[in-house]
Amino acid sequence: MSTIANGGYLEKECKGVFSSKWQKRFFFLDYNEKVFYQFNDDKKALKTRKEKLKFADLHGVDRVKNIITVVGKNKTVLVLKAASNAEAEPWFNALNKDFAEATRLREEGLMSGAAKKAKEEADAANAKSQAEKDAAHAAMLAEQEKKLAEERDAREGTERNLADQQQLAAEEKAARDAEAAEKARLEAEAADAAEKAGLEIEAQAQREAAEIDERQKAESKAKKSS
Numbered sequence: 126m127s128t129i130a131n132g133g134y135l136e137k138e139c140k141g142v143f144s145s146k147w148q149k150r151f152f153f154l155d156y157n158e159k160v161f162y163q164f165n166d167d168k169k170a171l172k173t174r175k176e177k178l179k180f181a182d183l184h185g186v187d188r189v190k191n192i193i194t195v196v197g198k199n200k201t202v203l204v205l206k207a208a209s210n211a212e213a214e215p216w217f218n219a220l221n222k223d224f225a226e227a228t229r230l231r232e233e234g235l236m237s238g239a240a241k242k243a244k245e246e247a248d249a250a251n252a253k254s255q256a257e258k259d260a261a262h263a264a265m266l267a268e269q270e271k272k273l274a275e276e277r278d279a280r281e282g283t284e285r286n287l288a289d290q291q292q293l294a295a296e297e298k299a300a301r302d303a304e305a306a307e308k309a310r311l312e313a314e315a316a317d318a319a320e321k322a323g324l325e326i327e328a329q330a331q332r333e334a335a336e337i338d339e340r341q342k343a344e345s346k347a348k349k350s351s
Contacts, residue, residue, distance in 0.1 A: 186217065
């Protein structure tokens with residue numbers, strides 16, 4: 126019974142257009158690079174190395190007697206044949222173990238991706254909800270600010286109207302006071318003029334009375350002289 130620790134020979138099925146044939150090649154499971162390699166022979170010359178599949182791309186391993194079927198990424202199929210059932214078994218067990226590990230890692234990746242997506246969606250929903258709350262709060266603040274501005278404008282309008290009314294009342298009072306002062310001045314001037322006129326009339330009357338008295342005295346004197 127052969128071991129696969131350092132690789133081993135297997136036959137690889139090569140399908141042609143009308144028939145298929147088997148090619149003997151040296152295969153090696155590189156657990157450092159996690160790659161299943163094919164070489165032309167057991168010298169493992171790098172120039173002949175071909176990467177058949179990565180362990181992570183293993184999607185299925187099956188065995189029927191000494192024939193192993195390996196399914197890789199995008200459903201690529203690699204059919205291998207060992208010299209006997211006994212030689213096929215360790216290869217199948219190793220590849221099947223790698224397949225199980227690849228499946229586990231893929232499932233963990235899917236679960237991790239689903240969890241990450243769920244978290245991203247939750248974060249997005251929370252962000253959207255927070256954004257909506259912020260928008261609603263901003264709208265409420267804007268509405269309150271608008272009402273305060275309207276109340277302030279109304280108050281300032283009322284204050285302006287009151288100031289205008291007070292100024293108008295002051296102007297009307299000043300006009301009335303000026304009119305009363307002018308009336309008083311005119312009445313005082315009229316009173317002074319009337320008083321002066323009365324004095325002049327009285328003086329004129331006194332002068333006329335004196336003149337009459339002088340004439341009478343003169344006439345009386347003249348009569349006495351004749």
